[in-house]
Amino acid sequence: MKLLEFRGVGKSFGGLRASDDVSFSVGDGEIVGLIGPNGAGKTTLFAMASGFLPPTDGEIWFAGRRVDGQGAAQICAAGLVRTFQIVKPFGEMTVLENAMIGAFLRHPRRDDAAEAAMKVLRRVGLGGREHQVARTLTLSGRKRLEVAKALATQPRLLLLDEVMAGLTTVETADMVALVLDLRRTGISVLIIEHNMKAVMQLSDRIVVVHHGRKISEGEPNAVANDPEVVKAYLGEAHA
The missing domain is CATH 3.40.50.300 (P-loop containing nucleotide triphosphate hydrolases)
Known part of the structure; x- marks a missing residue:
């Protein structure tokens, strides 16, 4: 199809x-x-x-x-969402708050959005960094957060x-694995x-x-x- x-x-x-x-x-x-x-x-x-x-x-x-x-x-509401080549997180907000912005599309209640956002952060390898200020992430972390914000909309x-x-060889291999995992989940x-x-x-x-x-x-x-x-x-x- x-x-x-x-x-x-x-x-x-x-x-x-x-x-x-x-x-x-x-x-x-x-x-x-x-x-x-x-x-x-x-x-x-x-x-x-x-x-x-x-x-x-x-x-x-x-x-x-x-x-x-x-x-x-x-x-986006129909299920098509993009990331951007130049990653620009909401720098003074936490990693979790950034991901919650996407999650609010499907989860209007704050607690539900936070729970959905945490699942996405763990999926992209940012579990444990949810309270970190977004501007302090490495380039690899910001790239993952960019993906997380999009994924939180449930596309x-x-x-x-x-x-x-701009990623290292190891970071690139991890991103390849993440993209393949996305496809496995539909x-x-x-x-x-x-x-x-x-x-x-x-x-x-x-x-x-x-x-x-x-x-x-x-x-x-x-x-x-x-x-x-x-x-x-x-x-x-x-x-």
């Missing part, structure tokens, strides 16, 4: 075409990698899917309903934007990632965008050997 669908989606900023006629889907229970050089339009696709930007043209469908044109709050589909950027994932080893390990399929257009889609090994993908990443001399 297709959970998320981009149907000929485009986005223009004045004369700049950030996305152009992009079509692909994420299936229920699937992990899809979204890759491409810097400036390829990956985060713009995330912003449109999650309601932060309206597409200029095309349609976006989630769980059988058209969602382009809806606000971020509506789309069906999680859009992860470079959650492994959460679908669309992930933007520049760590090719990690994205190849995680993804059932990979979609490649370049200059706003989709240039390849398929299983990881096939995409890695696609001449158009090699050319996009390494230039004409390597095509």
Whole structure:
């Protein structure tokens, strides 16, 4: 079953075409990698899917309903939520309070939200740090908190934007294990990632965008050997 669908989606900023006629889907229970050089339009696709930007043209469908044109709050309530490449926790609040912000979506009572948030924190490896002030976390801790805030909304589909950027090899391996665990519990994932080893390990399929257009889609090994993908990443001399 297709959970998320981009149907000929485009986005223009004045004369700049950030996305152009992009079509692909994420299936229920699937992990899809979204890759491409810097400036390829990956985060713009995330912003449109999650309601932060309206597409200029095309349609976006989630769980059988058209969602382009809806606000971020509506789309989040429907079960689609994103993280951000630049992590910005509420710095003076505790780790628990940060996670509770997401939990309040499904749990209006404070005690219930706190209980749900604690479960999420333990799941992402932040158990025992719930009373720590968020700004004092390491980069790895802030990345995990970013995921926790999103998970606390109880999504069906999680859009992860470079959650492994800047992490050590060990921290990256832990994040890979976390993403795989999310899928095992029924959460679908669309992930933007520049760590090719990690994205190849995680993804059932990979979609490649370049200059706003989709240039390849398929299983990881096939995409890695696609001449158009090699050319996009390494230039004409390597095509």
